[in-house]
Amino acid sequence: MSTLVALPVLLPLLAAALSLVAGPIAAVQRVLSVSVLTAIAAVAGALLVAADRGAPVVLRVGGYAPPMGITLVADRLAALLLLVSIVVMLGVLVFAIGQRASDHGPRSASVAFHPMYLVLSAGVSLAYLTGDLFNLFVAFEVMLSASYVLISRRTNAPRVRASMTYVIVSLTSSLLFLTMVAFVYAATGTVNLADLSGRIDALPEGAKAGLALLMVVVFGIKAAVVPLHFWLPDSYPTAPTPVTAVFAGLLTKVGVYAIIRTQTLLFGEHGDWAFLLAVALLTMLVGALGAIAQNDLNRMLSFLLVSHIGYMLFGLALFTVAGLTGVILYVVHHIAVQAALFLVSGLVTRHTGTASLRDMSGVARTHPRVAALFALPALSLAGLPPLSGFVAKVVLLRAGAEVATPMAYVVTAAAVLTSFLTLYAMARVWVSAFWGEPSPPVPDVDPTDEVTVGTGVTSKPMLASAGGVVVAGLAVAALAGPLSTLSERAATDLLDRGPYRAAVLEGSSG
Amino acid sequence: MLIAIAALVATAAVLPAVARRWGRAAFAVGSVVVLATLGLALVRYTAGYRTESLAWAPVAGLEFTVRLDALALLMTVLVSGIGAVVLAYFTRYASRGEEGIGRDAAVLVLFAGAMLGLVLADDVLSLYLFWELTSICSFLLVGGNGLKGEARRAAKQALLVTILGGLAMLLGLILLGTAAGTFRVSELVASPPGGGVAVAGIVLVLVGVFTKSAQLPFHPWLPAAMVAPTPVSAYLHAAAMVKAGVYLVARLAPAFAERPVWWVPLVVIGLATMVLGGWRALRQHDLKLLLAFGTVSQLGFLLVLLAVGTYTAALAGAALLLAHGLFKSALFLTAGVIDTRAGTRDVRELSGLGRRWPLLAACATLAAASMAGLPPLVGFVAKEAAFKAFTHADPRSALVLVGVLAGSVLTVAYTLRFLIGAFGGRGAEPGEVGRPGVVLTTAVAVPVAASVVLGVAPGVAELLAGDYAGVFGAATYHLELWHGFTPPLLESAIVLAAGYLLYRRTAAATRAGAALPGVLDAQRGYRAAVVGLEALARGVTSRLQTGSLPAYVGIILVTVIGVPAVGLLTGPIEQLSPRAWNSALQLPLTVLALAAAATVPFARRRLTAVLLTGLVGYAIGGVFLVVGAPDLALAQVLVETLTLVVFVFVLRRFPPAFRRVERESPLRHRTRLVVACAGGAFVALLTLVFSSLRERPSEAGAAYVASAKDEAGATNVVNAIIVDFRALDTLGEITVLLVAATGAASLGLAARSARRRALPTADGDRGQREDEEVTA
């Protein structure tokens, strides 16, 4: 059983390596990527079942007990997020394959895309599963380095500028992460999370608070928390559609996951929750206002992404079982919905030839299916019932009301307001882009950018995979019952810390 | 009853397909299904059916609990009964082969399902769910095919206003539910929470009520929504959806009617809206707008009646709820007939329709009579009860009564305006007018007939209305056509007379009204709010989102330095007693590294800067060697060398010197300097602080030393860690190298492929060529 924990990391790496050895042969690459991701999704499902039945599934890599060896831990939270992430990655992969096939012909292959995508999935998996702070750093680097290559492929002038912003900010955050790891090691002499969890308790208050905030801030850069978010709307929107979708869906969530994991496991009730509440408030509102100010569809979605990170911080900052349940549900919902929105936005821009809301019109008339695919996740993001965003939002609002402090009330109200602002932005998109007389497609203005904009053709795989990701979001709502009880159990684990520590430190290997 | 909701949703899902196949028959199908739900409700109610539950997400408190009591059945009669009539009407209202039949039919039936869910829900969250669903249906129906700009704006306004209210209500309900410890409406009403939270909750719920039921100052969305097809207006914006707010007030009144925070806003806003809506209705030329403002006015009236929580007022409210649904839908449907068959609905252009369509005119007159409160119609019965409810000696009732009477006078006046405007006149050229047809006339006649029946036999209405009002106390009043010569009868007579007079003086009144200040124009308020929101968004975003990477990095650094520093200061900092150095050899290396690093910013040539940085690297390598880390030193030196090589590769293409930057503002430069110095000092300090926290050497480190030889078969412990104990790190690390190499290749070789692409190619497949190129 425990070997399974390593597979989501090792299989994609092996596949990426083999893909490089084999060279760019379309069929090989596609079969390899799709089958590996499918296999991992199955593994993640099995892990989730196992973790939910009993204790977290723990693998002591190399058979070395902590704190010597690295442990991989699939508890309920990690396994759940892994499953959702991989399913969404699979959907985006099919979209990318379809897009390439319809742009360049079915046999065209790219050297970098598939290996990098696989490496990205390995990095994401490792980030979820690892039980070691330094290994988490490595996981971030694996994930980010692959993302650098993905975002800077097929560069033209705007893209190279955007990827520059992205790469530089991410590298800065990585170095700060490394610095933070060094501080942690200096203070405690270990990098194993379960081991740390006990040792940090013994530190004096000031040092604990300093470390806790340092971790929030360092991971906050990746999670795009206000005021560390500025890079995101400047870099995501220009990337090719599948890349933006998977970045928006997953990478920020990995940052959020790191915040959740470290704050709950390492600091517990000592965390600085009032500070986080304030940050959550700012993140929600600044992001939502930013979205309203935009004219570019993708930029608007990017700002909304920032805004909704605030919800996740909100739930964490409440630091109750209900709050964390809400966060977990929200993350699950948001991974699927945000990725779906960017995919559909990609379809829209293909048809209209522009991402500018002022220049597009009447898509609902010309492409009703695309319009329907947009409407569902858009309403879900705005938290309208009966979609997934609604379920997650209700749990969060209830948790906020239960905490019953003035600050919690304020942020709860802000969450409702953010929901409205999101709807406002979405309604504007719908009215200006989807309704109205269809506008003629804007001709492809950038000859160097041969991939995303204005080719006008949407192949079946693209539509189907975008639809699949949308359905994944709907499934979150349909399965809200079991999902929410599962999230509640996961949230209880997070607050308890005991099972995790016991499983890692005392559990037998193998 | 859950099955009824599900059936409607399922029907909605198949109707587009039905419409593609059989056209307008889709409406008929919908009508039958909606009617069936009414039958089901009646059967179930008489069979003593009460509640039913379906869990969705129990952790979230989400479950579908339906409860069929008198109030719910009353609403169901409205929703399903009028829904069926409207859908039947739509079969002829829509032209054959018209685009959008499937969409309209589906959304209308979906709306019926949502509305049914709303009135049946006994769970606050599912109530909210259906509440918002009706808003979305309204958005889609008002917007239609989205081709008309006016329709788009109206749809957006209706959506934004009602959803904003809905969200406020959600928050309010959650506050109330959390305070009460239950999310069941019935339990909430049975044991309402108290305290400040409950006050906030009630206010928020009322915001939802006011937006949904188009009360001041949110009401403009309702007249704007009149761009929708008339059956939609009749159903959503007269009979059903706008009643949601009224319904919620009726539902919660037993719990909160005693509290001023509940009844004061409801009565004040309700009366103000009743008067203002009536006033505005009097000034309209468009029949639909006239009716829309009339609806606004009547909704205010209903809120007042249902808010105060006395038996008579509740009885009157419930009866008027029914009466209004019946007469207003009939009048809207009439307006629809006029619009489609006569080509206009402007009272200044209409003439002589009364003689052309006597049957329709008769029906409309009866409906209008009900609206004005004439016997023997249900409207009269309800209004009598309403007057009775406030004909008391206490000043509060008197004040309310004055408002209600004023509103009723206006109602009579605009009713006359409607009736005479639509059907009066001699009719100059009647030849151009088509026939209403049997279906349309019947659809108008059905609610009118119901109005008459309920007027003649008010006991039928009281079956439900009285049952509902019973929660406020014992029955002290009954709905009757004839109570004898009572004060309410006198009041009715005065209202009718005054209304007639006002109608005759409409022109003068309108002129007087024109002098009202524009501040009262709520539509302008909506526009100002939207413009203000957008301006706020742009203002905030343009100030924060500077687009400058150095600024972003600066902000990140300041946050990373500042925030943890504050955290650190929350606890005492222990005395630090560090050694000056561990090995004297460190000193020259440190000086070298610092000197080289500090010179880098001053370098004018790129190569100089790179070489200086390289020097820093070698010096650090030296430090590693001195402090007992030979492996690290070796790797550092080798990596530094290779880094220099790569730098030189790339630098070949850059001009040798850095571009001379124009003098930047001293402030900016100083800020940068301060941030950098603070950052450096912070890192140095934190290193000392954190490292002083640990007393003993790392246990993990000792464990590696102890087991390196036996477990990993290596005496070089660092190497053992890298290839064995922590090989997973290494695996990740070489993956990064793989990625870096692949990325560098795709970037470095992109220029070459770009050139190939620019050349004309035989097969024209540019992408494929590029990829071959990159692999080669």
Added chain:
Amino acid sequence: MTERQDWEQWDLPTEAWLRSERGSEGWPRSLQLEVTVRVLFPTVLVFSVYLLLAGHHAPGGGFSGGLVAGLAFVLRYVAGGSVELASAARIKPPAVIGAGLSVAVLTALVPVAFGHPVLASTHWEWHVAGFGDVKLATNLFFDIGVYLLIVGLVLDLLRSLGAGIETRDLEREQERERRRAEEERR
């Protein structure tokens, strides 16, 4: 004043500091350098393998070994350009990199087949008469993967950033970009 100017200009470029290929048909070759490097090349490679194998007991290991080997290829490239490099290594660098990672991942997975955890290692010792003790640890294979990958990395960098950039005619490239931008504006 003059002093300040001196400080500002202390390292302004005065001469071209890198040999350029521009305007010539190929790399300006230096026979002396080429021959020296060719002689040095195998020696350095052998040293790199020593570092790889000795890593268990002395400073070194897959990284250092791989880097040293890589630097050997750098020398070949600097001495003779891409032509010289091509004669030293004929295989595609991405394949070498991929092979390196494959070896490492397989080393991680193989123990699973024997019922051990992922990345578990064992080691054996034999006594070979006349030669001494021979030790073999399975984690050596992991190190070999690292070594391969690093060599591949350096080769790939020489290909993309070394040869890829040098033979490009940058001016023409930029001229075309500029023209394209102008066309767009019109």
Added chain:
Amino acid sequence: MTVDVTTAVLLGGLYGVGFYLLMQRSLMHIILALVILGHGANLLLQAAGGPPGGPAFVGIVPAAAMSDPLPQALALTAIVITFGLTTFLLALSYRSWVLLGHDEVQDDIEDHRLRRRELGEAEEAGR
């Protein structure tokens, strides 16, 4: 296990210079900043192990006198990762040079457009 002052000063200096260069517009400065910060972080990681001792070779140095091997291994990993990413960033800067004709980090165009509209031309000109 307090770190000695000399190392702390060196770290402070490296981070300070790194931070300063990081906030520049020239891409080359930013890359050098990341390299210098990388040196700083690796040194910090190594120093986090505690006071130095002999090299960590079993059988050559007594276990008690060894320097902590774990942070060395971590630093080694970090060195290589930093190197890989630096090369990638260099390639990206080359690409940026080819496409944009300069190696300065420019402001985002959309942000700029919004700012110009909102805050007026005057302020932009004053910058």
